Amino acid sequence: MLDIQSIKTRFGIMGNDPQLNRALEIALQVAVTNMSILVTGESGVGKEVFSKIIHQNSPRKHNKYIAVNCGAIPEGTIESELFGHIKGAFTSADRDRKGYFAEADKGTIFLDEVGELPMSMQAKLLRVLESGEFLPVGSSKTLKVDVRIVAATNVNLLEAIKKGRFREDLYYRLSQVSIFVPALRDRKDDIYILFRRFAIEQAERYKMPVITLTNEAKEYLLNYRWQGNIRQLKNITDQISIIEKEKTITLETLKQYIPPLPALPMVIDNYLNEENIGSQKEIILTILNNKQQIAVLKNEIENLKEFVKQVLSERNSEPIFINPQNNKNIIYSDTPKQEPIEEDEIIDNEYDEVDDTPMTLIEMEKKMILSALQRAKGKRSIAAKELGISERTLYRKINDFDIEL
Secondary structure: OOOHHHHHHHHOOOOOOHHHHHHHHHHHHHHOOOOOEEEEOOOOOOHHHHHHHHHHOOOOOOOOEEEEEHHHOOOOOHHHHHHOEOOOOOOOOOOOEOOHHHHOOOOEEEEEOHHHOOHHHHHHHHHHHHHOEEOOEOOOOOEEOOOEEEEEEOOOHHHHHHOOOOOHHHHHHHOOEEEEOOOHHHOHHHHHHHHHHHHHHHHHHHOOOOOEEOHHHHHHHHHOOOOOHHHHHHHHHHHHHHHOOOOEEOHHHHHHHOOOOOOOOOOOOOOOOHHHHHHOHHHHHHHHHOHHHHHHHHHHHHHHHHHHHHHHHHHOOOOOEEOOOOOOOEEEOOOOOOOOEEHHHHHHHOOOOOOOOOOOHHHHHHHHHHHHHHHOOOOHHHHHHHHOOOHHHHHHHHHHOOOOO
8 A cells, every 4th residue: 555655745745744644544544445435624625635545546546536516516406417317307408418426437426515415415315325326317217326425525514414404314324434634724834834835836837936934924824824724825825926026025025915813802692602603614714714804803893992991991990801601791890899790781871872892793694695795786606606605505594694685
């Protein structure tokens, strides 16, 4: 069996993080089997390369490898795309058409964003996994296929199961073996290695000097949160390489491309429970990466600071804080013998003019979605692209928030 270093060289993988090496070891060990594989990890970490490694090191390597983004296919056509159709199955079906599964017979099919599959398609996928059989759209004749399935998702499928959005039986059939790909911020020692590689590639491609970082800029790069992971790091490095004439990049210059992400204002709200926080992760990360929303968050923080100053001035007390264990948002003071002061009482009785309180996450999400839809003039596909989520996720959010178009 090939060693990990040769695999890294062959597939252009850089870094020596233990979690990354473990993921590669598992991929090589299961490649020779026919087991279904579930690759998990955040968007942008490079999950698809693991499916290619598995295929290229399996007995199926001389047959087809087909990659399918389940979140990018409209719900109305996804069955035809995956399983094909016969002539006359619907209005535009003027001929028989093979689907992706039939095309991948004897090979490997990679199902990216498998968590976005509608429930009806999940049942059909389960049948393929269990028996290798499926029905093309409009046909009554069952077809047999021999295909190895590697699936990937950045969705917490166990949470999706709890909410009735993903079949539990399908989850266990897909995840005969699970491979976790770590986020870039958890591979701190690999960040600068990847940056140098991307910088050198751009310099060679366009015959220009390689960009370098000052010590301060390098430290900032290593400690950034990188919500977009390797994809985000590559995009930033490519931009700087092309745009900046001065090839020694200072901290000030670097911050123009990756501005600091402000901490979210402290909001105590019944909506903020563990279940809901997990389900909102996709939108929250998009918000934090959106410059317009960063400006909004900065403004909210300044408003909160002013509010605190006003309360301190009136109460002549020590700094206040919100008790995170109390659902009533009680503000306590360090001044001796000071009774707990309820936030609602302060706002209602003494500061009626202050209305710039921080938004809850659900309000922030809804505002983000409404703004994107307005800019897109109601076109959901454009709005979903701007938000960095799939159309199916956007449809679900529109229904959840009862947004009228």
